[in-house]
Amino acid sequence: MQETIDLIAHRELRNLRRYTRETGQPTTIGQLDLDPMTNVQSIEIDEEHITVQYNKQTKRRYNANEITHKEWVYKYNDDAEFVDAVRRVIELSRKHMYDLPQNLSCPPGCAECCSGYEPFVNRGDVQRIADHLGMTYDEAMAEYVVARESADGFVVGWLRKVDEEGARSEEAEHKCVFLMGSRSGRHYCGIYEARPSDCREFTPVGCEDVDWSLPRHGQYKTGKPFAPKRRRSAKS
Numbered sequence: 001m002q003e004t005i006d007l008i009a010h011r012e013l014r015n016l017r018r019y020t021r022e023t024g025q026p027t028t029i030g031q032l033d034l035d036p037m038t039n040v041q042s043i044e045i046d047e048e049h050i051t052v053q054y055n056k057q058t059k060r061r062y063n064a065n066e067i068t069h070k071e072w073v074y075k076y077n078d079d080a081e082f083v084d085a086v087r088r089v090i091e092l093s094r095k096h097m098y099d100l101p102q103n104l105s106c107p108p109g110c111a112e113c114c115s116g117y118e119p120f121v122n123r124g125d126v127q128r129i130a131d132h133l134g135m136t137y138d139e140a141m142a143e144y145v146v147a148r149e150s151a152d153g154f155v156v157g158w159l160r161k162v163d164e165e166g167a168r169s170e171e172a173e174h175k176c177v178f179l180m181g182s183r184s185g186r187h188y189c190g191i192y193e194a195r196p197s198d199c200r201e202f203t204p205v206g207c208e209d210v211d212w213s214l215p216r217h218g219q220y221k222t223g224k225p226f227a228p229k230r231r232r233s234a235k236s
Contacts, residue, residue: 048077107216188222
């Protein structure tokens with residue numbers, strides 16, 4: 001690598017000297033960045049310029065991170081070779097514009113999102129769940145929500161998780177308290193009609209948290225809905 005950099009430096013030094021002779025403007029090799037473009041983070045193209053961000057570096061400190069990257073900007077619209085390359089990118093984009101993503105709908109019974117995320121709930125969500133289960137708002141909060149109010153007061157917490165035995169859990173990978181079914185492919189939401197807004201607004205398009213082993217066709221009948229555990233009455 002060092003030999004390659006030295007060769008680049010010699011080549012660019014010749015280019016600088018030629019530029020100085022032709023324009024009379026002084027140039028120095030020290031003003032050139034000779035590091036190769038090894039790790040590209042982003043490419044932005046507009047009508048005239050291409051901007052490439054590359055070689056990102058992160059310095060981690062106790063209380064903050066220092067993130068730097070290099071940026072190359074080039075006015076390509078006067079460069080016939082570059083214009084042709086951008087044209088090919090545009091044509092490829094047009095060609096693939098109507099390609100559909102792999103996941104347009106959830107495979108029946110997948111529920112990977114119900115095991116990896118905690119849907120946030122607002123007061124309306126909690127009240128809807130409480131009404132659906134025949135409970136009071138406070139009972140639903142205490143039983144099924146991990147209370148954590150947001151700064152604006154809109155979110156009041158997230159749905160509780162349980163382990164395979166049904167015991168309460170704080171682990172993100174455990175399943176939602178309302179998830180029913182014995183295994184992947186047989187899961188379903190036990191309160192689907194009253195599910196929180198986070199769940200209602202979720203779209204599977206482009207979702208990567210999918211059980212890809214499941215078939216994409218067919219349906220199955222869900223089982224009984226979620227029902228609150230009966231509270232034993234106190235003995236007199």
